[in-house]
Amino acid sequence: MRRASFVRGAAAAGGAAALAGTGIAPAGAQTIAVTDLVDNFEGIVGIVARTIVPREGPIVAVREHERFPAASIIKLPIMATVYRAYDAGTAHPTDEVTLLPGDIVEGAPVLGGDAHSGQRWQVADLVDAMITYSDNIASNALISHFGFAAINETIHRAGMTGTSLARHFAGTVPPGRQNLNVTTPGDIAQLLYEIERGAHESVPTIASVASCRAMINLMLHQAYREMIPAGINRKVQIANKTGELDFVRSDAAIVDPFGEGPYVLVILTKELDYPGLAYPDIAAIAKRIDSGTTPLKEPMRNRNFKIRLAPADCAASSAIRNASVMMATSCMDA
Numbered sequence: 001m002r003r004a005s006f007v008r009g010a011a012a013a014g015g016a017a018a019l020a021g022t023g024i025a026p027a028g029a030q031t032i033a034v035t036d037l038v039d040n041f042e043g044i045v046g047i048v049a050r051t052i053v054p055r056e057g058p059i060v061a062v063r064e065h066e067r068f069p070a071a072s073i074i075k076l077p078i079m080a081t082v083y084r085a086y087d088a089g090t091a092h093p094t095d096e097v098t099l100l101p102g103d104i105v106e107g108a109p110v111l112g113g114d115a116h117s118g119q120r121w122q123v124a125d126l127v128d129a130m131i132t133y134s135d136n137i138a139s140n141a142l143i144s145h146f147g148f149a150a151i152n153e154t155i156h157r158a159g160m161t162g163t164s165l166a167r168h169f170a171g172t173v174p175p176g177r178q179n180l181n182v183t184t185p186g187d188i189a190q191l192l193y194e195i196e197r198g199a200h201e202s203v204p205t206i207a208s209v210a211s212c213r214a215m216i217n218l219m220l221h222q223a224y225r226e227m228i229p230a231g232i233n234r235k236v237q238i239a240n241k242t243g244e245l246d247f248v249r250s251d252a253a254i255v256d257p258f259g260e261g262p263y264v265l266v267i268l269t270k271e272l273d274y275p276g277l278a279y280p281d282i283a284a285i286a287k288r289i290d291s292g293t294t295p296l297k298e299p300m301r302n303r304n305f306k307i308r309l310a311p312a313d314c315a316a317s318s319a320i321r322n323a324s325v326m327m328a329t330s331c332m333d334a
Helices: 035-039 071-088 123-132 136-146 148-157 185-201 209-219 275-292 315-322
Strands: 044-051 060-062 096-098 120-122 238-245 248-255 263-270
Touching: 035 275, 044 185, 044 275, 060 185, 071 123, 071 136, 071 148, 071 185, 071 209, 071 238, 071 248, 096 123, 096 136, 120 123, 123 136, 123 209, 136 148, 185 209, 185 248, 185 263, 209 238, 209 248, 248 275, 263 275
Parallel strands: none
Antiparallel strands: 044 060, 044 263, 096 120, 238 248, 248 263
16 A cells, blocks of 8 residues: 655644644654655555654654554563563562463474473563563463453553454464454554653653663663664664564664653554565664654753663574565564
């Protein structure tokens, strides 16, 4: 689908709705043109970029409220659910979770191989495997342990009105079941906004300040960096989470999370004829948006927290994924 889509500028006060999509930015706002990249994208792409400046809308919004298959992007609210449980005292990182028979699936680079029903893992290790390597067994174990109701409650509290988690992860997902787990670019941007605002502004949001910072630190260790991070040429940290299914390649990130100009960028896709082409195309969108952003001028209010550097790109993963550029690959729920 190649509908012309112009981004709307962020407005500090009224008038944004009337001007949205016109290419006319309200005073003090940014408009970053991505129309050409969206129109030439091989498939359907949705984009939201927003700063953490209060009461400002997106600086880029394309199909902001349209639903997309969530793939492993839905692991972000699962992570938030775990940290909310830490905050409430109903869970602890060293709590042990027992793997159930239905948790064992393909797409598990950490727990796979020797994983079996009855095996026990600490919650912290499961969250790490889920976010860093998108491990499906770890994700399923957390869903089974915390429950769909608690995770969807986190989704609700974050204001994610177009998102739902309705199934466990699977090695291969039939097309009819891909839409059971859905989200929107605006919803994922909203969750990352709450996490970044909590960490940056030192205020409790979807989780405590400490938990927001811990979630960002975890995302900085994401192993798969071929999409949004590949398009950011500046030397800044990028906390991201990818998602892939057949005909879906998506990424969601907080750019420069512990710096003075952080912003959230979400790029979701669907109906890709050649999924491998999406990697450089998503990187190109990220590059265009990053080159048009203006860092926040306000200083950070609290720098008294630990910053961990993200790992180097996963070369082996890049080689495998790049080999799929000219074919529609079969992709596990990752």
